[in-house]
Amino acid sequence: MQALKVKFLLVLRNILRHKRCSTISISSVTFGIVALLLASGFIEFIFQDFRETTIRSQLGHLQIVKPHYFEAGKADPYRFLFPDDLEQNLSNNFTLSNDIHPIETIVPRLSFSGLISHGDATLSFIGEGVDPQEQVYFGNALKISTGSNLSADHPDHLIMGEGLARNLGVKAGDQIVLLVNTATGGINAVEMIIGGLFSTVTKSYDDSALRLPISTARQLLRTQGAHSWVVLLNDTNQTDQMLAALRNTLSQDCFEIVPWYQLADFYNKTTVLFTKQVQAIKLIITLIILLGISNTMTMNVVERTGEIGTAMALGVKKFDILRQFLCEGALIGGIGGALGILIGWLLATIISNIGIPMPPPPGMARGYIGEILLTSNMVLEALALAILTTLIASVYP
Template identity: 50%
Template sequence: MINFVTEVRIAARNLKRNRNRTLIGVLTIACGLIAYLLAGGFIEWIFESMRESTIRSQLGHVQIVRPGYMEKGIADPYNFLLPAKSIEFEKIKDFPEVVSVAQRLAFSGLISHGETTISFIGEGIEPDKEEVISSHIHIRSGSNVSIADQREVLLGSGLAKKLGVNPGDTVVLLVTAANGTPNAIEAKVSGAFVTAVKEFDDNALRLPIEISRKLMRVQGSTSWVLLLNDTTQTLQTVTRLRSTLPITNFEAIPWSDLADFYNKTVVLFGKQINLMRAIIAIIIVLTISNTQTMSVLERTTEIGTILATGLHRSGILRMFILEGALIGSIGGVFGIFLGFGIAEILSLIGIPMPPAPGMDTGFTAQILVTPRLAVHALVLAIATTLIASAVPAWKASRMNIVNALRCNQ
C-alpha cells in the first residue's frame, strides 16, 4: 500500500513530465486569482472606507436611544428624550473600549436666507466631543462649530449651496418647538461640510446642543453616540450595553443597523464579486479539465500497465486528483503572492478616481487584500481544480486494462 506522501511525490513527478502543460495550468489559475484579488481588494477598500466614513461622520459605532425611538421617535422625537445627565451616561464613559460619548438632539424645520427658505434636518451636538466622533466630516469652507453656547451653525455643502450662503452669513432657523409653538433664532454660518453621503449634505445642519435645546424648548437628547477604539468591538460593546443598561429605558443599536445605504452597497458589490468568482471558476475548471484529459489520453498505456500490476482503480483516481490539487495549490499560492504584491504597489501609487455620482470631488483609491480574501482565493483555486480533475480521473480509473495496454500498438 502506497502512503500518502509517496502518492504526492509521484503526482509531483508526473506534473514535471509535461512542464509546458503544467505551467499553462498554474498560470491560468494564478492570473485568475490576481484578477480576483485586485477586484475584490478594491471592493474591500471601498467597504472599509465607506464603513469608517459612515461611522465617523454620522452614526458613531453605537447609538443609545429610548426603546421604540427608531420606530416611532423619528416623527415624534421629544417623547423619547434621554436625560441630559444620568448615572448610566457616566458609566458608559468608563468602558475601556469607548473613546468618546456625545449627546445629540435631532430636530427639523425651515432655514431661511434672504428670500430663500428650505427645509432641513438638524443635529444638536457637543462640539468638543463631536470633534473626535465626527473626524471624517470634512470642512469644505469656514470652520466647524466650536463653542457650546454660541449661535453658529455648520451647514452641509449642498444645503449651503441651495441657500447661497458663505461662512459669516446669517440665517434664520424656524421650528415647531416640543410644546407645539413656533420658535426661531438667528445664527451665523460657521462653515460648510462634506460627507460621503450627498443626500445628508444636501439637507443637514449642525448646531451646538445648548442652542438646539433652547430652540426646541427641551432638555436632554434624542441619542447618545459612542465612538470605540475599533469597529470590530461593536457587537461586543452592544452586548455589554444591553446587559448593563435597563432595557425599559435604554436601547443600544449598532451602526450597522442604521447604515441602510452602506448595507445596500455591500449587497450590490457582493453580487458583483460573486459573479466574478463564478467566471474565474468556470475558466479554471475548463482549463484544468482540458489539461487533465490530455494527460489521461497520453498516459493510457501507462495507466493500463499500472492497473495490470495490481494497483487498485481508486489509486489511479487519487493520482489524478492529487495532480489537480497540486496544480491548484501551486497556482493559488503563486497567484496570491503576486496579487498581494501588485495590490501593494498600486496602493502605494494610488488609484485616482472620479467623483462619485452627485459629488464634485474625486478621491484616491487603494486595494486592500484582506486575509479573508486571500483564503477565499486559495479555496477557489483548490476547489475548482479538484472539480476539474474529477471527471478525467474517474475515466482514467475506469479504463479497461486490455484496451489500455493496446492503445498505442
C-alpha cells in the first residue's frame, strides 16, 4: 500500500512539474469529454421525449389485439373485433392500482377509415374511436393546438390533426361529414363538429388522422367492441416485464400483445440515425484526444530524455519507465475526465434550465424545447473513454 502511494505521488509530481504539457493534455481531455456529454445528453433527451410522446399520444406501452391484426386487419377490420366484455375480463386479471401494479390504465380503441367532406373538398382519413376519459391518464402528449379535446358531454365533436384540417380547409367549430363502410357492408354517414385540432410528433399521422368518442364511432360503424386495448404503464422501463406477464396470462390463441417499440417505425428509424451520429461524435472525440495526448506525451518524453537515461543508468527497467508514463497518462485522463464531467454537468444543468428552442425536425409536426439529459451510464462511459484513450496515447511516445 505504501509503495502504491509513493508511485502515485511520484506520478502526480511529474505531472505538476511539467505544467505546460500537463495543462494542454488535461484541457484536451476535458474539452472532449464536455463535448461528448453535451452531445450525448442532448440526443438522450430527444430519445426519451420522442419515446414518451409517441407512447402517450398514439401507441400506449402495449396493445392487446387479436392474432395477425396488424398484418391483415386493414383488409378485413371487422373480423378482428374484441367483444364488449373484454374490459371486465382484463380488469379481473389485473388490478389497476398505481400503488401495487405497474398498469396505469387499459383503454379501448376502434380503428376505421373513410372519407371526410367539407364543402366541395373530400379527403380520405384514418380514424380512431377512443374513450374521452383516456386523456386523464395519457396527459397532453397529444397537444390540442386549437379548440378542446374530446368530451363525453359532446359525442358529436371530433378532433383531427392539424395537417388534415389544413388540407381540408377547415378549423375548429366547422361542421364536416364522415362517410364509412359499416360492419354489414353498407355505407353510413354522420355530421360532426370539429371540436379541436391536435398535433403529435409524427407529421404523417397528423396529416390523415382524426379521433372521436368510441360510442359515436360504434354507432357510425354499426358495430360493437374494439380492435385493440391499449395498456398504459406507470414506467416505460416495465414494458418488457408486463409484456411477459400478459403473454403468460392471456391465451396466445385469442390474444396478441404487441409492445410499443414494434409499432413505432418512425421512432426506430430516428433512433438508429441519431445513434450513428453519436457514435461518429465519439469516434471524432477519441481521435482528438489520441492525437492531442500523443503529441504532448511525445514532447514530454523528448524533454525528459536525460531524466530517462539517468533512471536507466541507475538500474530502472524499461518496463518500469513505460509503466510510469502510462500511469501519468491514466492520471491525466482521470483528471481531465473528472473535470469534463463536472463542467459538462454544470453546463447541462444551465442549458436545461434555459431550454433550447428547436424547430420541427424532418417528419415531425412540431418543434420542441431541448434539454441535456445525463445518465449514470453516460458519465461512466465518458470517464472510461478519457482514461482509455490517454492510456493508448501514452504507449507510443
